[in-house]
Amino acid sequence: MSAIRARVPGSKSLTNRALAIAAMADGVTELDNPLVSDDTTAFADALVALGVSVERQARRWTVTGSGAGPRVRSGRVWCEDAGTAARFLPPMVAAVGGVFDFDGTDQLRARPLHPLIDALRALGATVEPSGDGGGLPFRLVSDGLAGGEVVLASGTSSQYLSGLLMAGPLLSNPLTVVAPDLVSRPYVDMTIAVMARFGVQVTEARPDRFTVDPGRYTRTRYLVEPDASTASYVLAAAAVTGKEVSVDGLGSASPQGDRRFVDVLSQLGATVTADRDRVTVRGPRHLRGGFEVDMGSISDTFMTLAAIAPLADAPIRITGVGHARLKESDRIDAVAQNLVACGVPVRTGPDWIEISPTDPSPALIHCRRDHRIAMSFSVLGLRVSGLLLDDPACVSKTFPGFHDELARLFADGR
Ligand SMILES: O=C(O)C1=C[C@@H](OP(=O)(O)O)[C@@H](O)[C@H](O)C1
Ligand SMILES: C=C(OP(=O)(O)O)C(=O)O
CATH class of the missing domain: 3.65.10.10 (Enolpyruvate transferase domain)
Incomplete structure (x- = not known):
């Protein structure tokens, strides 16, 4: 493949x-x-x-x-x-x-x-x-x-x-x-x-x-090289669909810290290969949970992990992300409320969130005009039919073509 x-x-x-x-x-x-x-x-x-x-x-x-x-x-x-x-x-x-x-x-x-x-x-x-x-x-x-x-x-x-x-x-x-x-x-x-x-x-x-x-x-x-935070969505999408996706131009010498999100995908069981010119992720058969990860230095990507965490086989605790409460939305609260709406067991503290495995139910996702909430839950939507965003257009803050690209990459039958 x-x-x-x-x-x-x-x-x-x-x-x-x-x-x-x-x-x-x-x-x-x-x-x-x-x-x-x-x-x-x-x-x-x-x-x-x-x-x-x-x-x-x-x-x-x-x-x-x-x-x-x-x-x-x-x-x-x-x-x-x-x-x-x-x-x-x-x-x-x-x-x-x-x-x-x-x-x-x-x-x-x-x-x-x-x-x-x-x-x-x-x-x-x-x-x-x-x-x-x-x-x-x-x-x-x-x-x-x-x-x-x-x-x-x-x-x-x-x-x-x-x-x-x-x-x-x-x-x-x-x-x-x-x-x-x-x-x-x-x-x-x-x-x-x-x-x-x-x-x-x-x-x-x-x-x-x-x-x-x-x-x-x-x-x-x-x-300008590709955006590593944006890449987290398509690479996480590979992880949840079992497909293999690569991003050209996002090599191992990138100055973007969020490129390290692929290490988190490895912890989930994905296969990551990287060289100077590109990074590639292949999704595992099952997502592996049962770990704690400090995402304080790559906090724009913590929602990418949090949104797909219920699909893992054991709880995942994300720490060090208190400052993510001060961004486009209070991101700990936004992720937690939306996961709860999908029936997912979630616990939060001032700077952490813990998500337990479940089969998420469809729900209306409240994006709070936060592009990353919209993009993170769109990745979960690849596995949960009936997830709807209340504000899909808010992705234009950083990726106006996001929904088209996700559809192109993960259209049924690929
Ligand atoms: O300097 C930058 O380009 C950014 C720094 C980070 O913000 P904080 O330093 O406020 O965490 C990040 O969340 C933001 O998307 C972009
Ligand atoms: C926090 C973000 O943006 P800003 O540059 O407005 O801080 C972000 O893009 O996630």
Whole structure:
């Protein structure tokens, strides 16, 4: 049996990092295979509103940077639903200077931002939230940032640190960020790797202490690899259907932490083969449970496992995912409520969930406008006929073509 090749679109995290850095680099950066979805479109539109040229063709986005960040010194920055826009763009415009009004959807307004706001204030910017929550919406006023050392509370998101580090070269003095309790560490490693591709180094004196010197990003040509979090759905689908699926371009040297989701699929009994160019998963006859797994550093994929966990032969406990309560939805609660609706025995705690085996019943899945709830339960739907999503279109945050691709890969009779 030869593997079915999944068409997984480009990485959201790599696309938005490359966009941000290209906007600060001098000259023209070509981004090949960018993700085209709500989050990356929002990010690119925000850069355009800041005076950066982003020309968009289907398979290539071309960004023209000024070498010193956005040219515009005032404006409204609409982040829509994108956590990366709300966390990466404020440090960049604070470093350049000006008056900027940031806002996003109600979903994004509800997500934490105060650690980043506190850090920007400590570095000299004025940030005035105008809503109830202390985060978005806010007005940022800055004359540019001098640099120095700042302590950043990083227990709710790694994105604040990524945003500060990427803006680092624009500051007039070295920037040192001390980030205790850092969650989602692989995303910071990804930031450091993309910065290095554009010629800027981050020094790590300790695992929680990062320094960037003033400098300049060098324009480049950047190929965005497939999104590892998105790949989790098609690879988990292979695991539950017993088929063999491969993702080209997601090799063993990928800077995306979520590629390690395949290790979890191995624990379930799937056969995983990987080389520099692709990863392939073949589903087992039966899914094996009876294990505990800390998914704190790959938390975008914990729902992929949780949704299919009832199909395993013994309970599965997922730990370390407390910060997943602060994303597009409270993801522990969203997964638990939907599994319970399918008749699945579930127990939860502040940062864990335990799922016991059962034959799930059909139910209406409440997506809570969370693309990952929709995609995770669609994978379970390959084994449970009659599962319905209340909001299938919410997948457009990261994969507008998700339902078509799942149907293409797993249509009956393949
Ligand atoms: O930096 C990034 O690109 C991301 C970091 C993670 O968020 P947290 O650091 O908030 O966990 C992840 O969940 C998100 O989808 C993308
Ligand atoms: C948490 C996510 O997105 P964001 O970039 O908005 O944080 C996600 O894509 O799962």
